[in-house]
Structures are given as C-alpha cells and as structure tokens.
Amino acid sequence: METTTRLKKPEAMLFDMDGTLFQTETLLLPAYHKMFDRLRTEGIYTGETPPESLVLSTLGMILDDIWKTVLPDLDAEGRNRANEIMLELEVEGLQSGNTKLYPQVKETLQALKSQGVKLFVASNGVEHYVKGVAHAHDIYSLFDGVYSAGEYKTRTKVDLVHRLLTDHNIQSAWMVGDRSSDVEAGKKNGQTVIGCEYAGFGNHSELQGSDTIIHSFDQLLKLYEEAK
Template identity: 65%
Template sequence: METSRQLTKPQAIVFDMDGTLFKTETLLIPAYHNVFNQLREEGLYTGETPPEHLMLGSLGMLLEDIWKTVMPHEQVHVHRRADELLLKFELQGLQEATSELYPSVPETLQELHNRGVKLFVASNGLEHYVKGVADVHQIAPLFDGLYSAGEYATLSKVDLLRRLMEDHGLERIWMVGDRSSDVEAGRKNGQTVIGCAYAGFGKEDELKGSDVLITDFSQLLTLYEQAEK
C-alpha cells in the first residue's frame, strides 16, 4: 500500500464495479465469445473474434467506446446489438454462479457498513448488469445506491459521480477504482482517490494521480481506521 498524504474520513465511499469489487473476467470472457458467436450467426459480423485483451483493456469505458475499440470498422447497429447480447449473456452467466468478487470484498464492505460508512457504486456499465452483480453476490443490501451510466445516461464517470454526490448531499468522499476514469472522476470532483492496483487490466500509468494505491481490497479498512476525523 502506497499513500501520498494523510487522509480524512469520508462521508461515503464510492466504488467502481469491474476490476474493483468484481473479478470481471470470470463473467466477461465467456460472454464475450458468446457475443461474437451470435453476431456471426445473425450475419452481423464475419471473421475471427477480436483478441480478449482488447476487451479487458477497455474496461472502465462506456460500452459505446468499448466496441469502437474492439471492432472499430463495424457500423453502429452492430455495436448496439453487441450491447444487447453482452448484457444477455452476462446475466445468464451470473445465474450460473461461476463469477467471483475479489478476495475480502464482502467482508470488508460488511465491516465498513457496520461502522456506519455510506457505500455506493458508480460504474460505467449497464444498469441491469451492475445491479445483477451486486444481487447475485449478495452485497446489494450494503449499498446506499448503485449508480450506472446505463441508468443515468451520463457521458462520463465525472458526471455520474457528480450526480451521485448531489443526490445524496455528499461533500467528502473516497472514490475507489482501478481505471483512469475513476481517478479522473475523483479528481475533477475534488475528492480523494484510492487506486486499486490488483486487477491488472490497465496501462502502467493507469492510476497516476491516485492519493493511495492498494494491492488488496482489505487494506481499505486500515486506511479508514488511520484517517483523520
């Protein structure tokens, strides 16, 4: 764990979902291949499935930007069909109970909740996906709100986090995430950023600008205990 300054206890902690709470690849990779199999069956896509690293490296982006990276030469209607199929196959995968949260996530969230910390999710994912992950893994009751770009039609996580803070009258939060979009959201809203350096999906400087880097989710408890009131 690396920290650049003394932290202050927040009114709430806001979490990204993919690569922060949820071990995304345990659900995403099978769904990703199913999407392209279906697109080929429907005559909307030809050729081989794009490399998995293109999808994993795009996590944290809005879906429309992900498909521009993964299949940049396809038309918009193919991208929107891919949206529908990805959600369908991910929800199916969740029901099969093969996906995973990162180690210590349920216990750490429960402990923070027990201490009266307000907890939220702010994700660039689709509404039913974000809520589905939280429901299936039985962490939904610990949160005061599950915010997604899919539900609120925000153009960036900066806007989504601002909306969340305004809705709940929050002035001092910790933004916890694994991507540059999380760092940007926290920074542009004037908040503390906790970078999660355990997923490994992003570039080397993905979390540049974070106030703290953690290598295990449970380290959040130590940070909270040591933070000034």
C-alpha cells in the same frame, strides 16, 4: 499500500464495479467468445474473435466507446445487436454462479458499513449489468445507492460522481477504482482517490494522481481505521 498523503476519514466511499469489486473476466470472457460465435452465426460478423486483451482494455469506458473499440467496422445496428447478445449472455453467466468478487470484498464492505460509512457504486456500465452483479453476489443491500452511466445517461464518470454526490449531499468521499476515469472522477469532484492495483486490466500510469494505491481490497479497511 502506497500512500502519498495522510488521509481523512470520509463520510462515504464510492466504488467502481469492474476491476474493483468484481472480477469481471469471470463473467466477461466466456460471454465475449460466445457473443462472437453468435454474431458469426447470424452473419453480422465474419472475422476472427479479437484478442481478449482488447475487450479487457475497454473496462471503465462508457458503452458506446467499448463497442467502437471492439467492433470498429460494424455499423450502429450491428453494434446494437452485439450489445443485446452480450447482455443476454451476461445475465446467463451471473445466474450460473461461476462469477467472483475479489477476495474479501463483501467482508470489507460489511465492516465499513458497520462503522457508519455510506457505501455507493459509481460505474460506467449499464444499469441492468451493474445492479445484476451486486444482486448476484449478495452485496446490493450494503449500498446506499448504485449509480451507473446506463441509468443516469452520463457521458463521463466525472458527471456520474457529481450527480451522486449532489443527490446525497456528500461533502467528503473516497473514490475507489482501478482506472484513470476513476482518478479523474474523484479529483475533478474534489475528493480523495484510492487507486486499486490488483485487477491487472490497466497499468500503473493510469492511477497517477491517486492519493493512495492498494494491492488488495481488504487494505481499504486499514486505511479507513488509520485515517484521522
């Protein structure tokens, strides 16, 4: 762990989903390749499948920005079709039972909840996907709320986190995530940020401004126990 300041115990923890709780590539990459096969079959897309690194680099973005990055030459209708196919394939993937959370995620969440910490998800993903991942991995019931940009129509994670904090009258929280959008969301809402550097999607510079950086999810429990 890399700690820059003494942490205070929060009343709540807010978690990003992709790259923080969920090993997104276990679902995303198989669906990604199948989606482009479908787009080519339907005559919507004719090129090669863009590299996996491109779609992985978009994790944490809102949906519109993801498709503008991955499919910059398609019109809105084409992007909407790509999104429909992707969601369909992701549902199939979650039902397959072949996707994974990061090690010790469920156990750590259970331990934090048992100590009275309120737990939330704050994700830029679409509602069906974010809640689907939580249900598929039997962690949905651990959360006091599952917030997504898709459900609340927020343009930034700053806005989403503000909505969450206001809805639940939370004064002190740790924002836990792996991207710069998580750092921004926590800091602009006056909260502590725990940067997660184990997914490998972003780079170290994205987590600048975090109060602490962890290299495995279960380190979060020790941080909480040592906080004053």
